[in-house]
Amino acid sequence: MTASSTIVSAQQLFQTFPAESKSMPEIRALDGLNLEIKAGELTALVGPDGAGKTTFLRLVAGLYRATSGQLNVLGFDVSKDPQSVQDRISYMPQRFGLYEDLSVQENLDLYADLHGVPNEIRQQRFERLLKITDLQHFKQRPAGKLSGGMKQKLGLACTLVRSPELLLLxxxxxxxxxLSRRDLWIIIEQLVHEENLSVIISTSYMDEAERCAQVYVMYEGxxxxxxxxAQLREDVRGLTWEAVPPKEMKARILQAKLLENTQYIADAVPKGNSVRFMTTRQNPQLPHAEIPEGITVQAREPDMEDAFMLLLHERQNGGQRYSADNLGLNGQLTEENKPLAPSSEPAISVKELVRKFGDFTAVASTSFDVQRGEIFGLLGPNGAGxxxxxxxxxGLLPASSGTLQVAGLNLRHARAEARAHIGYVSQKFALYSNLTVLDNxxxxxxAYGLSGKRLKSQIDKALLQFDLKPNAISGDLPGGYKQRLSMAAALLHEPEIIFLDEPTSGIDPLARRSFWYTIGELANKGITVIITTHFMEExxxxxxxxxxxxxxxxALGAPNQVRQQAGMDHASDMNSAFIAIVEQSRESVLKQEQAV
Known part of the structure; x- marks a missing residue:
């Protein structure tokens, strides 16, 4: 098969699924999809939750049979001959099934057995996969003891125990x-270049889409x-700008002000001490009269995320997007949403925190304060603590040592009382999947002590604020809506502090924008937000x-201060700063160990 030949061809592809109940319409996951993907290239599928990306990959893998339309993969009609396709491809789903009690080597052996890989080529294949994934020193470690990034690399290695003609990720x-994401992409690009492997990848990261030869932006099937x-970036050239607010104005406040001008502004996101924004196609020129006084604005180069966001904003109700009104946070200082009274006392104070599990130290002598109404990001590699x-x-785990105060309460003596002042959204969806949104x-x-009219009022506000349907089954919600429901549940009792543990993992850029707008509004009301994330732009x-x-x-400080610590200027991306700081620390530790 030549590099220019078509490896996947879809024509008028439809895929429908039965409705949740007889009274509801069927679910149309793909709606007349047409595309052609070339061999020997890295191809990206991007789009919001529910766009049909996963459904399409499962159709290509022969796991679903299309409702109608034509789908040819590697020259085979996949609906008539799925086995011929499955014999030639490898597919890594979102939740790849590693056997956590088995070692790295045993997982590789098991998948080689399942795929019928001949014994005579296994050892050479294993050695190459272990080398490029940097797992050669961990062959005997149980998969369950690996970090998140190492598990993903092992999943990719197991997917590639046979040499496929097409890889679906x-x-x-x-x-x-x-760091793990960077390593994963080094492996993927190495496979494409050295083995001429064709790869189709769905991703929520626009910087990953930038690395692909072709990008397909999907929406509603x-x-x-x-x-x-480059072609997609060029489509928004002349619409992209950067605004710098005066020192006394936070970037997220300027973001909110810009987004009020729906006629002129299509999108706005903070970056350090500035705000990157886009004007609309209808009014592409910089709207000087709409820019708040004292703001410096200059043109900037467009990126892939600009192109993606503009397409989606224009598609959704003619450009209607998240706003204070849409989110039920209209900025009016009523008794219900007025900011919390200012306080000189930190919302959270951590002094010399240590947490050990036996001989393993998960958190070592950590100290920081978080002020009321502050958005505080806790970043780090997988397994960082x-x-x-x-x-x-x-208050879910006791400290081994140190002093902790949350909402003015000492966690050593008043953990239960402190928990009444906080809300918590965990990494994984932790609500009851078989219950409706309303029942959850x-x-x-x-559980938070609400009842009667007060409970009903808070639920009504939450349903409106987060655009949730009360009778929807929680487990059937798209990823972005599951996170909205988790946030709604955590905020019902109006906590002073909310903890968000990777709340946007696995949701698309548009849903992340809306989510962060909500977080900014909460902080503007005086609620303290502590958040972990692997999206460094967040x-x-x-x-x-x-x-x-x-x-x-x-490292500890404002985003630009952290960039400076990494030896970078304010225009550098946070991914690079993060990687530099972590690698500098690891190199220093390694030198100290070698000197002993």
């Missing part, structure tokens, strides 16, 4: 840190736009960030 970097990253720190601060909110509202929304690794605090 469904969100392979969800939930892994920037169709392709909105396709092209090279972020989630452990979270659980200690939430009733249950958690009751660190830009934070007032301050802390970077942890191996349980130790490596």
């Amino acid at each position: 469904d969100e392979p970097s969800v939930g892994v840190d920037p 169709k392709v909105l736009k396709q092209g090279t990253p 972020k989630t452990t720190t979270f659980r200690v601060l939430c 909110l009733k249950f958690f509202g009751g 660190a830009e929304y934070c007032d301050r960030i802390a970077i942890q690794d191996a349980g130790k605090l490596l």
Whole structure:
């Protein structure tokens, strides 16, 4: 098969699924999809939750039979001959099935057995896969003892125990840190270049889409736009700007002000001390009269995320997007949503926190304060101690030593009382999947001590604020809506502090934008937000960030201060700063160990 030949061809592809109940319409996952994918290339599928990306990959893999339309994969009609396709491809789904009690080597052996890989080629294949995934020193370690990034790399290795003609990757970097994500992409690009492997990847990261030869932007089961990253970026040239507010104004406040001008502004996101925004196609020129006084604005180069966001904003109700009104946070200072009274006392104070599990130190002598109404980001690689720190601060785990105060209460003596002042959204969806949205909110509202009219009022507000349907089954919600429901449940009792543990993992950029707008509004009301994330661009929304690794605090400060610590200027991306700080620390530790 030549590099220019078509490896996947879809024509008028439809895929429908039965409705949740007889009274509801069927679910149309693909709606006349048309696309052609070339061999020997890295191809990206991007789109919001429910766009049809996973459904399409499963059809290509022969796991579903299309409702109608034509789908040819590697020259085979996949609906008539799925086995011929499955014999020639490898597919890594979002939740790849590693056997956690088995070692790295035993997992590789098992998948080689399942795929019928001949014994004579196994050893050479294993050695290559272990080398490129950097797992050669961990062959005997149980998969369950690996970090999140190492599990993803092992999953990729197991997927590639046979040499496929086509590799399908469904969100392979969800939930892994920037270092692991970088390593994963080095492996993928190496396979494409050295083995001429064809790869189709769905991703929520626009910087990953930038690395692909072709990008397909999907929406509601169709392709909105396709092209090279350069072609898609060029489509928004002349619409992209950067605004710098005066020192006394936070970037997220300027973001909110810009987004009020729906006629002129299509999108706005903070970056350090500035705000990157886009004007609309209808009014592409800079609207000087709409820019708040004292703001400096200049043109900037467009990126892939600009192109993606503009396409989606234009598609959704003619450009209607998240706003204070849409989210039920209209900024009016009523008794119900007025900011909390200012306080000189920190919302959270951590002094010399240590948390050990036997001989293992998960958090080592960490100290920081978080002010009321601050958005504080806790960043770090997988296994850095972020989630452990979270659980200690939430009163879910006791500290081994140190002093912790949350909402003015000492966690050593008043953990239960402190928990009444906080809300918590865990990494994984932790609500009851078989209950409706309404039943979940009733249950958690009751657990927080709400009842009667007060409970009903809070639930009604939450349903409106987060655009949730009360009778929807929680487990059937798309990822973005599951996170909305988790946030709604955590906020029912109007906590002073909310902890968000990787709340946007696995949800698309549009849903992340809306989610962060909500978080900004909460902070503007005086609610303190502590958040972990692997999306380094989300660190830009934070007032301050802390970077942890191996349980130790490596950096603490505003995003631009952290860039400076990494030896970078304010225009550098936070991914690069994060990687530099972690690698500098690890190199220093290694030198110290070698000197002993």
